[in-house]
Amino acid sequence: MTRLHIVHRTTFSYARTVTASYNEARMRPLQLPRQNVLAARVTATPATHQSTYTDYWGTEVTAFEVLTPHEGLVVLAESRVDVSPTPPPAEPVGWDVLRDPATADRMCEQLDATPVTEPAPDLVELAHDLLGGRTPSEAATAILTGVRDEVEYVPGVTGVHTRASEAWEARKGVCQDIAHLGAAALRAVGIPARYVSGYLHPLAAASEPGVPVSGESHAWVEYWVGDWVRFDPTNRTPADDHHVVVARGREYGDVAPLKGVYSGGGRSEQSVEVRITREA
16 A cells, blocks of 8 residues: 555636636545545635536536725645555456447447547557457557557657547647547447546655655556456556545546636646656
8 A cells, every 4th residue: 555645736827817717627536436535625726616516427617706996816636545555356357248239338438439549540550450350458458568569658648638539649648648549449449438637756666654755646447357457558567556646537628737717817837747756
């Protein structure tokens, strides 16, 4: 088990005074069988009113509004989480189960492409080429790794609105793009997949307890082969006890950490800092 203390600070500054803003934050880690949330809070400064609800995908959302004039906004999410390694499914299912119409009906939202994750034809071809004689579980790992081998990790070349097909054409992107592409490739061969957002402690196994490090907001994939299996295609590794799950959905748009609208203000600038401390 790994205990992580996460501090995620997002700061906005505006060119002119904002008269009102309405926002949603998806920054609270999920309570899961192998992820125990000891404490979590999201605060905004300034803020007039705040409430929480659970969205369609099971993510806890903090909704807040600011109805007083302001020149800046700070959103601070702080959590303390115990994360345990996730074992592989005891008995992964075969292709017969995945191709059963009942499975396709139950998993339709994790099998259908979205406008953002619609795969390019050559990505679909690659995914089918990697099937070979593999079981679904073996094929999922091969596909996610194979997609990653084709895409260079390059920060700054894509944005939150970049489609998977655009990142695939450039063969460059960040974790968000690689997760979109991995999910798209899995869905193309009939393996249910969902996009996961959360936090990654880059040195959880090696870092000294009590020492804060610069962490990351991260994205990875979960695929279903009788049970949900977590895999981080960006790092070519299973998502384990240094990954903290915050939200799941079909794509980034379902799980964006922070979204909102404001009146006035003109152009805005945003800065983000994530600090993660391994406590145990």
